Amino acid sequence: MRVIFSGGGTGGHIYPALAVLERLKERDLLDEVLYIGTEKGLESRIIRQKQIPFEAIELQGFKRSLSLENLKTIKLFLQSTRRAKQILRDFKPDVVVGTGGYVSSAVLFAAARLHIPTVINEQNSVAGITNRFLGRYVDRISIAFPEVAEQFPKAKVVLTGNPRAQQVAGIKPNQRLTDFKLQPTIPTLLIFGGSRGAERINAAFLEALPELNQKDYQVLFVSGRVHYAKIQKALAEQTVAANVAVVPYINDMQTVLPDIAVILGRAGATSLAEITALGIPSILVPSPYVTNDHQTKNAQSLVSHQAAEMITENELTGTSLLKVTDHLMQNQSLRQAMGEQARQLGVPDAADRFIKVMQDLIH
Ligand SMILES: CC(=O)N[C@H]1[C@@H](OP(=O)(O)OP(=O)(O)OC[C@H]2O[C@@H](n3ccc(=O)[nH]c3=O)[C@H](O)[C@@H]2O)O[C@H](CO)[C@@H](O)[C@@H]1O
Structure with missing residues (x-):
């Protein structure tokens, strides 16, 4: 056709x-x-x-x-x-x-x-x-x-x-993490604010970075292209340890997602379709700047099935980011249960x- x-x-x-x-x-x-x-x-x-x-x-x-x-x-x-x-x-x-x-x-x-x-x-x-x-x-x-x-x-x-x-449902883990100089065998947290990045998520990441540097898990942080220069400037004054990778954007995100243990990000509908198709546990921070607050409603449809956790943008700080992510990253059985609930919602x-x-x- x-x-x-x-x-x-x-x-x-x-x-x-x-x-x-x-x-x-x-x-x-x-x-x-x-x-x-x-x-x-x-x-x-x-x-x-x-x-x-x-x-x-x-x-x-x-x-x-x-x-x-x-x-x-x-x-x-x-x-x-x-x-x-x-x-x-x-x-x-x-x-x-x-x-x-x-x-x-x-x-x-x-x-x-x-x-x-x-x-x-x-x-x-x-x-x-x-x-x-x-x-x-x-x-x-x-x-x-x-x-x-x-x-x-x-x-x-x-x-x-x-x-x-x-498009993402059948993709298996394929060691894409090595492209970001991360280890394929260590559980990895992906932080990103939708396709354009989100200032508040970026700020919380920067605040949490000194502690994230010391975790036994890895962090892949995607800033969004328009925010990248600002992030790099801020990072010039900070240490970024080997377990943390920072990039502006990921092309072919579908090939990276199967290697991700937990996502912290916005509740955009296409991201949620990916999360549920692959059964990835997530912490959702709905954007308050969208029509009729639709991201909160998107997020609630997962949260009400124990398929994700939600925290509001107002609640998001470096400290709260560490608290919610540690809780999941340090508890494999909770991750598994949440991932399974998420997968049930996938199409x-x-x-x-x-x-x-x-x-x-x-x-
Ligand atoms: C601010 C705004 O208006 N957001 C809307 C927009 O969000 P936005 O474009 O951020 O949408 P989603 O979160 O739904 O999707 C983002 C997509 O970009 C991909 N991705 C993201 C980052 C990256 O580095 N590489 C990459 O490939 C993700 O894998 C995903 O496929 O459309 C969604 C779907 O209608 C809505 O629910 C959102 O509310």
């Missing part, structure tokens, strides 16, 4: 699309693909790096308060819808897939207007602004959390899980379920 994907801004909206793409290729179902994103979003680097045909359109998100910027947003939306229609007419896709982020609003809206089959994936437990808008126009809405169904037209909703889950065939929705739409 010929497929156009659109979604982005952050990794949580990009990796589900890549997971579907990879699975289509594996099953020999893909004839041609095009990805439409913005230059500003993480997709421009991630998609181009993977040598996937990429077109950029210019768009921006709505400001929540009334502002003149919103007039510009509307103007850009209309312009980019026109541009998207042109791309769609040229490419002639069989189906257009949207994975969230404002860029997908123009592309999926344009596709629906041209009567091309459309499907969107809502990764979160609360629908994002873009997907809520698109819900009216698209043909199918794939969801990962049952509770989000009521925010969309009922007849269009299909529970598929997050396609990224399938290891989510990409195939999503592809079935695409196939049903075009046949």
Whole structure:
């Protein structure tokens, strides 16, 4: 089939699309693909790096308060819808897939207007602004959390899980830790604040570092690209022991995750799909800066099944970070139990379920 994907801004909206793409290729179902994103979003680097045909359109998100910027947003939306229609007419896709982020609003809206089959994936437990808008126009809405169904037209909703889950589900530990000069045999804590990094998590890590340096476990800390220079500056005045590795970003995170004992991070929906697909115990620090506090709701769905622990950003300091991580890192049976609970929530065939929705739409 010929497929156009659109979604982005952050990794949580990009990796589900890549997971579907990879699975289509594996099953020999893909004839041609095009990805439409913005230059500003993480997709421009991630998609181009993977040598996937990429077109950029210019768009921006709505400001929540009334502002003149919103007039510009509307103007850009209309312009980019026109541009998207042109791309769609040229490419002639069989189906257009949207994975969230404002860029997908123009592309999926344009596709629906041209009567091309459309499907969107809502990764979160609360629908994002873009997907809520698109819900009216698209043909199918794939969801990962049952509770989000009521925010969309009922007849269009299909529970598929997050396609990224399938991409990571079968991956076995493969000693990737050596790439970061860490030992593959020592339990490792991964600390990262979503695809863009999180200042408060980074600050707590720096505060905890003198003690982390002395642990009998290892720490892989990912700062986020935009925060890396600042972190390096701070680290120039501190010791970083051999059991701690610091990097700006991890490409192909799916190959590292199976080697991780515990994750401390945000509660972005795609991260949670990975955590549950692999059964990794986690300590979640939901971002308080997202629409309708959806990360807290995402996190609660794991916490209520004893599949994760949660601490708020306000509670997060160097001291509390050490307390919660030590508790898990020093207790293997607790890790195992929590990991097992997490795995129960995973959807290891989510990409195939999503592809079935695409196939049903075009046949
Ligand atoms: C601030 C914001 O708006 N966050 C949203 C965004 O988060 P964000 O993009 O941070 O999303 P997630 O945590 O869901 O996913 C992050 C993705 O990036 C990958 N990764 C991360 C770091 C790294 O170094 N390398 C790497 O590959 C992770 O493995 C994962 O696949 O989309 C999610 C999915 O809709 C939402 O739930 C989040 O609320």
